[in-house]
Amino acid sequence: MSAQLRPKGDEPAGVDRERGSVDTEAVLTALEDPDCRALLEATAEEPLTAGELTDRCEIPRSTTYRKVERLAEAGLLEERVRISADGKHASEYRRTFEDVTVSLSEADGITVGLSGAADPEAAD
Structure with missing residues (x-):
C-alpha cells in the first residue's frame, strides 16, 4: 500500500499519554463489547478504513462507526487520514497499543494501562 498516513486530531479525551493514564471505565466498557474486541483484533496488524472493518x-x-468512535474516545484506536494519489482520502483506524494491563489495588482501585504500539509507524 503506497498511501501516506497522517494523524488526525489530538489525543482522545480519555487519554493522557504524558501521565500514562487512560479512562479506566471507557477502556473496560469497550473491551467488554464483542464488536469492539473484533475491531481491535482486525486492526492488530494494519490500519483499516471503516469499510474494510465492516x-x-x-x-x-x-x-x-459507533464502535470505532467508542474505541477512539477510550484511546484504543487512532484515526488517521489515508492519503491516496487519486485524491480519494479516507479515514483509517489503527490500534494504539500492544498490551492492556488491568491492576487492582486497595489504594488506587482499578487502573488500566496501555503499553507498546501496535503499529511500527506509531513511533513517528
Whole structure:
C-alpha cells in the first residue's frame, strides 16, 4: 500500500499519554463489547478504513462507526487520514497499543494501562 498516513486530531479525551493514564471505565466498557474486541483484533496488524472493518468483522456499517468512535474516545484506536494519489482520502483506524494491563489495588482501585504500539509507524 503506497498511501501516506497522517494523524488526525489530538489525543482522545480519555487519554493522557504524558501521565500514562487512560479512562479506566471507557477502556473496560469497550473491551467488554464483542464488536469492539473484533475491531481491535482486525486492526492488530494494519490500519483499516471503516469499510474494510465492516467487511472483515461482518458488522453493519452504522455499528462499525459507533464502535470505532467508542474505541477512539477510550484511546484504543487512532484515526488517521489515508492519503491516496487519486485524491480519494479516507479515514483509517489503527490500534494504539500492544498490551492492556488491568491492576487492582486497595489504594488506587482499578487502573488500566496501555503499553507498546501496535503499529511500527506509531513511533513517528
